[in-house]
Amino acid sequence: MxxxxxxxxxxxxxxxxxxxxxxxxxxxxxxxxxxxxxxxxxxxxxxxxxxxxxxxxxxxxxxxxxxxxxxxxxxxxxxxxxxxxxxxxxxxxxxxxxxxxxxxxxxxxxxxxxxxxxxxxxxxxxxxxxxxxxxxxxxxxxxxxxxxxxxxxxxxxxxxxxxxxxxxxxxxxxxxxxxxxxxxxxxxxxxxxxxxxxxxVNAPLALAKIKQVLREVQGLNDAEAFKVQTETAHSLLSTEDAHEGAVAFAEKRAPVWRGR
Structure with a gap:
């Protein structure tokens, strides 16, 4: 602390x-x-x-x-x-x-x-x-x-x-x-x-991406909004934090986020 x-x-x-x-x-x-x-x-x-x-x-x-x-x-x-x-x-x-x-x-x-x-x-x-x-x-x-x-x-x-x-x-x-x-x-x-x-306790990149999606989908129809969300969500798949989240789950421990 x-x-x-x-x-x-x-x-x-x-x-x-x-x-x-x-x-x-x-x-x-x-x-x-x-x-x-x-x-x-x-x-x-x-x-x-x-x-x-x-x-x-x-x-x-x-x-x-x-x-x-x-x-x-x-x-x-x-x-x-x-x-x-x-x-x-x-x-x-x-x-x-x-x-x-x-x-x-x-x-x-x-x-x-x-x-x-x-x-x-x-x-x-x-x-x-x-x-x-x-x-x-x-x-x-x-x-x-x-x-x-x-x-x-x-x-x-x-x-x-x-x-x-x-x-x-x-x-x-x-x-x-x-x-x-x-x-x-x-x-x-x-x-x-x-x-x-x-x-x-949650992944910092994911937190930031949630806010980004909410900003970018304002005023869009569902099809356009899902396109924005999909691109953003996919960008997280290759991050170290996404890998760490899966490994931590498998190892039954708290994740250690790196913000990258």
Whole structure:
């Protein structure tokens, strides 16, 4: 078991047994995201994807709040937390190869909610709340909210959230399948990290390929989607990890993945 932690002011990263925990560290600002925070989040995601020793990322916020979204004071001074090619917080439009889990306590508002929607799994405390309040400011949730929320919630529920700007509770979000796991208050991070450990036992190349297929088949008909999936699945057959998986099964032992 190895644990290392580095602090870069606005974002903390902790490595533990193949899991990179990324914490937005602006509790005094409810973890609102300014440009420097976005840059540091983008760097953390690059670390996740580039380090072969890491399999899964967990994104959370310090101080009992996931994120209040954009830092409006910084925005008023001319800053933007939207990075070219990567979106809000360096996350919402980024292509992250490895699985990413959001661990949500308290509020996930605006861009904060959109960052959670950009993750593959959401683990949330029972009292967490999610909201897209942009419509109250004459804007739309343009960093994934309008696009992704109707894909994750029933259409009429998603439209209620988008059109009213009123929050949805974790309990209601869970009923409709937006949340993968509900925890007690204060337990979202531990729950997300435990889930991450269940993921890290699996082959890292296969995990990345699952995400790749899901990205590439969006909007395709079944025939086109199966063609994409078949090509991707076949590419795994010749990998060392696929061979190791079969040998480990035959030898009745845990596989040792190499990521190649």
């Amino acid at each position: 190895t644990t290392t932690e580095t602090a870069t002011d606005l974002v903390l990263t902790e490595r533990r047994d193949g899991v990179l925990t990324i914490t937005i560290n602006r509790p005094g600002q409810k973890n609102a995201v300014n440009r420097e925070t976005a840059l540091q989040l983008a760097a953390a995601l690059d670390q996740l994807d580039e380090d072969p020793a890491l399999s899964v990322g967990v994104l959370t916020g310090a101080g009992g709040t996931f994120s209040a979204g954009m830092d409006l004071k910084a925005f008023a001074k001319g800053e933007t937390p939207i990075l070219p090619g990567r979106g809000f917080g360096g996350i919402t439009q980024a292509v992250v190869r490895k699985p990413l889990i959001a661990a949500v306590e308290g509020w996930a508002l605006g861009g904060g909610f959109e960052m959670a929607l950009a993750c593959d799994v959401i683990v949330a405390a029972g009292t967490a709340k999610f909201g897209l309040t942009e419509v109250k400011r004459g804007l739309i949730a343009g960093e994934g909210g309008v696009i992704r929320l109707p894909q994750r919630l029933p259409y009429h529920i998603a439209m209620r959230v988008l059109l009213t700007g009123e929050p949805i509770t974790a309990a209601e979000a869970n009923r409709h399948g937006l949340i993968s796991q509900l925890t007690v208050d204060g337990g979202a991070l531990a729950g997300a990290q435990e889930l991450a450990r269940h993921i890290t």
